[in-house]
Amino acid sequence: QKEVEQNSGPLSVPEGAIASLNCTYSDRVSQSFFWYRQYSGKSPELIMSIYSNGDKEDGRFTAQLNKASQYVSLLIRDSQPSDSATYLCAKSGTYKYIFGTGTRLKVLA
Amino acid sequence: GAVVSQHPSRVICKSGTSVKIECRSLDFQATTMFWYRQFPKQSLMLMATSNEGSKATYEQGVEKDKFLINHASLTLSTLTVTSAHPEDSSFYICSAEQRGVGLGNEQFFGPGTRLTVL
Numbered sequence: 001q002k003e004v005e006q007n008s009g010p011l012s013v014p015e016g017a018i019a020s021l022n023c024t025y026s027d028r029v030s031q032s033f034f035w036y037r038q039y040s041g042k043s044p045e046l047i048m049s050i051y052s053n054g055d056k057e058d059g060r061f062t063a064q065l066n067k068a069s070q071y072v073s074l075l076i077r078d079s080q081p082s083d084s085a086t087y088l089c090a091k092s093g094t095y096k097y098i099f100g101t102g103t104r105l106k107v108l109a
Numbered sequence: 110g111a112v113v114s115q116h117p118s119r120v121i122c123k124s125g126t127s128v129k130i131e132c133r134s135l136d137f138q139a140t141t142m143f144w145y146r147q148f149p150k151q152s153l154m155l156m157a158t159s160n161e162g163s164k165a166t167y168e169q170g171v172e173k174d175k176f177l178i179n180h181a182s183l184t185l186s187t188l189t190v191t192s193a194h195p196e197d198s199s200f201y202i203c204s205a206e207q208r209g210v211g212l213g214n215e216q217f218f219g220p221g222t223r224l225t226v227l
Contacts, residue, residue, distance in 0.1 A: 032213035043202045043221040044153070046111075051213050088153070090216075095166070096143065097216055101152045 001026050006089050006100035014108050019076040021103050023089030026070065032092040033065055035074045038102065039085045047087075048074070079107045112136050113205045115219030122193055123227055130188045130222045132203030138183035139205035143216065144176070147200045159186045193226045200224075 005024050013019045021035075032051050036044035050056045050063040050072065062075040072091075076083055086102040112135040122128050132142055142159045157167045157178050165178035177189040186205075190197055202221040206214050 034215070036218075041200075043218040046215060046217060049213065049215050092213060095141075096155060096158050099153050099155075 002100075003027070003093070003098045004089055004091055004100040006087075006103045008101060009104040010106050011103055012106045012108055013079050015079060015081060017079050017107075019079045019083065019105055019107070021074040021076070021087050021089075021105065023072045023074075023100055024070055025072070025089075025091050025098075028067070028070065030091040030093070033063075033072045034090040034097070035061075035063055035072075036088040036090060036099075037083075037085045038088055044088055076105075079105075081107045081109045083107050111207055111215070111217045113203065113217050113219040115203055115222055117222060118220060119223045119225075121225045121227065124194050125192055128190045128193055128224060130190075130201055130203070130224075132186045132188070132205070132219050134184045134205040134207075134217075137205070137207045139186075139207065140183065141206040142180060142186040143204045143206070144178060144186075144188050145202045145204070147202060147221075149200075153202070156188075190224065193224070195226045198224055198226045 003026050034049045035047045038044040048063045050065045056063045060077045064073045084107050086104045088102045089100040090097045114133045116131045140161050144156045145153045156171045157165045159165045159178045159180040161180045167173045180186040204216045204218045
């Protein structure tokens with residue numbers, strides 16, 4: 001089992017809809033979780049970090065963490081075509097960060 | 110805040126030459142920096158973890174004599190690709206870890222360096 005798993009997609013949603021991106025991880029030790037956005041040909045950009053169970057909201061983005069289920073998700077409200085990108089889930093590991101392979105999101109105008 | 114720069118953004122070189130890439134944290138001090146490589150349409154691959162004042166820790170399969178990493182200050186890490194060959198052509202991305210106060214640390218990425226070896 002991979003340490004961080006994501007569906008590669010693509011996930012297609014219409015403009016204005018809620019995009020839901022999911023990520024599972026394999027251990028109960030990790031404390032910190034992150035969502036990054038990566039546009040094609042660019043480097044990843046940190047969207048949000050989450051450390052506690054529950055929801056964390058920042059603008060149109062909401063991260064949800066459930067440590068018991070080893071699950072972290074990212075909701076994007078009012079999706080825009082400019083949100084089309086690959087979304088990377090990551091967790092803190094021992095002296096490094098472990099990334100999933102990313103979910104490609106397409107927001108259809 | 111939390112800005113990481115990388116230079117150069119793009120480099121084209123001949124096979125056999127060495128290329129140095131610089132990574133700087135502009136508005137924070139970074140004890141730890143990371144170097145990644147990404148091939149087209151593939152995932153990020155961690156190459157090494159760079160700690161200020163000590164030797165880098167390389168991931169399995171990454172040749173430390175080919176990819177020289179130096180982290181001489183709290184704001185600068187360099188990656189030198191020695192005797193580059195066409196198979197080293199890739200997108201090299203650095204990141205710097207910002208220590209959190211009360212919360213966890215966060216990792217911020219530089220804009221990347223696209224290396225093409227002819």
